[in-house]
Amino acid sequence: MTEITPVNLDYAASTPMRPEARAAQAAYDASDIAGANPNSLHTLGRKTALELERCRRTVARTLGSRVRASEVIFTGGGTEANHLALAGMAEGAREHDRARTRVLVSAIEHDSMLDNLPALRAEGFTVELLQPNPQGIVDIEELEAHLTPDVALVSVMLANNETGVVQPIAELAAAARRAGALFHTDAIQGYLHIPFDVNELGVDALSLAGHKIGGPVGTGALYLRSRTPLRPQILGGGQESGRRAGTQDVRTIVALAAAAEALHPHVAADAARIRTLADRLYERLCVHPAIHATMGDWTSVERLPGIVSVTVDGHDTEELVLKLDAAGFEVSGGSACSSASLDASHVLTAMGIARERALGALRISFDDRVDPKDLDRFADTLLNLMG
Incomplete structure (x- = not known):
């Protein structure tokens, strides 16, 4: 194998x-x-x-x-x-x-x-x-x-x-x-x-x-x-x-x-390039009716360039993280400092996101060293998991 x-x-x-x-x-x-x-x-x-x-x-x-x-x-x-x-x-x-x-x-x-x-x-x-x-x-x-x-x-x-x-x-x-x-x-x-x-x-x-x-x-x-x-x-x-x-x-x-x-010296230029990659990932994922950007209209909010934050209806974070890990992609549900918690994120709860939806949160994050092809393959993998 x-x-x-x-x-x-x-x-x-x-x-x-x-x-x-x-x-x-x-x-x-x-x-x-x-x-x-x-x-x-x-x-x-x-x-x-x-x-x-x-x-x-x-x-x-x-x-x-x-x-x-x-x-x-x-x-x-x-x-x-x-x-x-x-x-x-x-x-x-x-x-x-x-x-x-x-x-x-x-x-x-x-x-x-x-x-x-x-x-x-x-x-x-x-x-x-x-x-x-x-x-x-x-x-x-x-x-x-x-x-x-x-x-x-x-x-x-x-x-x-x-x-x-x-x-x-x-x-x-x-x-x-x-x-x-x-x-x-x-x-x-x-x-x-x-x-x-x-x-x-x-x-x-x-x-x-x-x-x-x-x-x-x-x-x-x-x-x-x-x-x-x-x-x-x-x-x-x-x-x-x-x-x-x-x-x-x-x-x-x-x-x-x-x-x-x-x-x-390269913060502004790197941020612009990485933001373009994140926008493309949001576009691909949020076309699916069960995948939602946590902040709603992601195009209208100032965001860090290398974080893509979504919730996935009908799936919980642990299930998604393990399936994606098995497929070769390491992502998280949110803060690594509270990853052992089975409760909904306090951040998403404070934003008014329902507990059921917040329990299906995913955070995909990267910096200037990311390979755009890996982001495309990740999107393909998650969308295939959704059926």
Whole structure:
């Protein structure tokens, strides 16, 4: 029997490392600073610190033309960056103004945000969820209805990891700023998949992760605008200018910076090409009467270029994922962090999609490395499964 070579169409969960990232790690491993502590005062420590700061400048450049290297905090991944932003900024804002005791978070956030809300409530904050419209967008009217002078922090993701829908972050951040609240956006899924400048977005903080752009798992960063209040969540060493303790993993950071540097010059061009492929896939799949785009009219919604999100009537996600896997295509039902759950996606439920339909969700995701012929073969396979 001929073994099927699987086609990975689950890049929203994690992407294969790029050659530039692998080469950067290999160069680090072969260098004299491999394993050295960038916080040591001796020659090797200072040399490692210089490399760490070079990476910090590289990441800063990918975030905007006027971003300072000092505004980049390296973390152990996107989940940690989100936790640092959510808890650290809420507590920092309250320390600055004791009346700021409310936090607003969108109902379609990743679990790395939502699962931290009980702890935030235990710390005395009132937390309220902002609901999206049926297209998966948190609009300005929804936010303004909740904004009062006691709001410490607003957090709305740049683009949803399940549907790919891009949020109107600049508009939302401006509204929060008018109310005196801080604004954070989880850009882990959108970073270097669509062009943006943090200064134009107007956010106070932004999370990113290496493994979503072809860097390694276990590394990420939080952009934190200068003078933004933040209470550190990990103590014990004073690294990252006292904002995140723990010896920095320079090996993964150099790989993150290499992947970011390779992608950044081509983001707009890559996004346009990939969006054309996604549009073609939507067109082919949604012709079938049982297949529906999760956001309704997909042509009228701003989306990440490499995520196609549909529901399939009469089928459940697990059944479809296993059948497609057997046919050589690796896709998912939504967030990989909650793939073991048998319940409907909280994102689709918040959008008003009925549970029965949401239980048949599929997410097909890819980046600039996708072979268009594989997308055509995938569409043929799924449509054949439908009969």
